[in-house]
Amino acid sequence: MTSTPSVLVIEDESGLREGLAAAVETLGYRAVGAAGLAEARRALREGAPDCILLDIRLKDGSGLDFLNELRKGPERDVPVIVATAYGDGERTIRAMRDGAFDYVTKPFDLPALLATVERAVKQRNLARSIAPTASAPRADGGLVGTSAAMHSIWKLIGRAAASTSPVLITGETGVGKDLVARAIHDYSPRSREPFVAVNLAALPPTLLESELFGHERGAFTGASARRSGRFESAAAGTLLLDEIGDLDPSLQTKLLRVLQDGSFERVGGNEQLVASARVVTATSKPVRPGDAGCVLREDLYYRLAVIEIHVPPLRARRSDIPLLVSHALAGTPARAVSEEAMDRLLAYEWPGNVRELIHVVERAAVLCGGEVIDVPNLPESLRAARAARGGAEPGEAEQVPLRDAIAELERRMVAAALDRAKGNRSEAARQLGIARPQLYAKMEEYGLATRGDSGSPSGDKG
Ligand SMILES: Nc1ncnc2c1ncn2[C@@H]1O[C@H](COP(=O)(O)OP(=O)(O)OP(=O)(O)O)[C@@H](O)[C@H]1O
Ligand SMILES: [Mg+2]
Incomplete structure (x- = not known):
């Protein structure tokens, strides 16, 4: 296709809509304005655009609902850039989770917005489909903030919620890493499955091993009955391994094996159990290879940090x-x-x-x-x-x-x-x-x- 790319601008404030359309045209694209969802649906019937710029709050309906509608319809591959208000964390997370290409905040930074539109149109050519998620959204990530940093975090939470890759959350003590982990679970399709957190720094290695993987009866002195571990109780939910930077080297090897094989055994047993929980780790210690004081093995770091979310300090x-x-x-x-x-x-x-x-x-x-x-x-x-x-x-x-x-x-x-x-x-x-x-x-x-x-x-x- 060599025709001029088109961008659908859905915005009910007329001055803003016209301004955005004019800006999009400076890129050499065609801009179509829609003053709300009804007009947008009409415009879509005429043909799919290459990118949609969507205000989340519209007088005739919710942009988020519209985003979901798009994701289920024939336009599911059209990248959607959503415009959210500053400080609107919940909508940002949900929009990113539901497959928005990116978000921009009002008031707009026009050069940045146009760069995002250009990226989206390019991506459109790759026609990557994004699977819709079918979970019941929870009301609130519990994370308050209005900073640009917090916006990036909401965005990453949304992305992480839509994937099953391991997530590593880093940041100083008290920045909100637990809340981020919880939000990833709550916004993910696993939200109705268990969320299990283990503090890896709280137990000595031998106890921790049985805590994580469980043990068979008689596995060690005092093991009078079989006990299931946290991997088992997390089932198909989310397992938060907190303080991963403190994990004993012997257990690092075992954890790496579990992540590689997707299976584990209870201590003292040889039955192979499937590790189906989504693993999220958090730490306030240095864990990047080469960081001073880092005790995490490099191969484990790369396994865990498929998605890395750094929460900056409050200052x-x-x-x-x-x-x-x-x-x-x-x-x-x-x-x-x-x-x-x-x-x-x-x-x-x-x-x-x-x-x-x-x-x-x-x-x-x-x-x-x-x-x-x-x-x-x-x-x-x-x-x-x-x-x-x-x-x-x-x-x-x-x-x-x-x-x-x-x-x-x-x-x-x-x-x-x-x-x-x-x-x-x-x-x-x-x-x-x-x-x-x-x-x-x-x-x-x-x-x-x-x-x-x-x-x-x-x-x-x-
Ligand atoms: N953005 C936020 N909005 C509202 N509450 C927050 C936010 N960030 C952190 N908190 C609150 O601050 C406290 C500390 O957060 P949390 O336990 O998630 O920190 P942490 O990064 O896990 O710290 P640590 O490394 O010590 O475990 C909690 O009470 C949490 O609810
Ligand atoms: Mg914590």
Whole structure:
């Protein structure tokens, strides 16, 4: 086929729809606009486009339902790019799980959006079909956030939920790795099967082996009856092996064998049992080959990290803080955080990440004895947080993965430019050599935007 590629733009806001159509035409493609699902269905009857740009929230129906409808119909191979609102995690996960090609967030970054459209049209030529999933979607991944980093995580959760490959989740303590593992299970077709978690660091190797694989009667002293292990109880569900970075070398070999063969034996037995659980692992330790202090064998790492989800530390995605704070306030007597206290919360380094934030907020809510948390209700380390900000210990940078370090550097540069420009955003953007909309996106991402309203975060918790 050599005809001009066409893109169907489904957007009920007319100005936006026309703007998008015009932008798509600059790529040399034909753009067809549809002001809602009814019009989109009519347009599809005229012929399948090469790419669909779909707003998730439309006046005449849900874009997600429409996506599912498309996936079951003759247009199932047409790549669909969904537009979601910032902070709309649930819809992003579901859209990616249900086979969306990619998502873009509003307000649009036009060059990025056009690059995605181009990629989608190219992919269309490969005509790869994506199998629809038939599971009952769960309401919520439980992961709150509005940062670009959190969006990438939702996207990966959606992708992982649609696959059966092993997933490795990395990130510092308290960043939400357990929640990610749980969300992968909940959004997967296995959601009605068991979800079983084992902490590999909690038991000595001999006990752990029988914990994982079970044992036969008489396998060792005290084994008075046959016992099934976690691989067996996870059945066709999901098995989370937590703290994989601490796994004893002898068990690493055994686990590798299970993953390779898809079968295992109970300790002291020789019956071959099928390992049908989907394996998800998590760790806060270094596990990449070559990482200092890594004890995980290289071949096992590659088996486990078919899909790798890195959850960045909270200090590298500070724009998530206000929403996490209001999430933590729910169920406490307090209702809000003073502007000054929020400044401290935004400035603090959060070595314990989200877990620490939840503890701090819950404790402060009790201490404040009223409705508003203020600076004196915060622990000493936080009260001093403003001074600590900006003074990086040079050695520290070596400990953090490159992408976190880059995000942190970018945040500091943006904050410094805004300070130098005394809040004048055009001037700050000029100093940074970026366009104003880009600056706004960065300010949003790093929680540097409109400090005035940070005390009453009102996110879309959908
Ligand atoms: N994005 C998030 N939204 C809401 N709650 C979160 C988020 N991330 C983490 N939490 C909460 O923070 C706490 C710590 O999360 P979790 O146990 O998943 O961390 P972890 O990365 O597994 O930590 P560890 O390495 O110590 O096991 C939990 O109470 C979890 O519910
Ligand atoms: Mg954990």
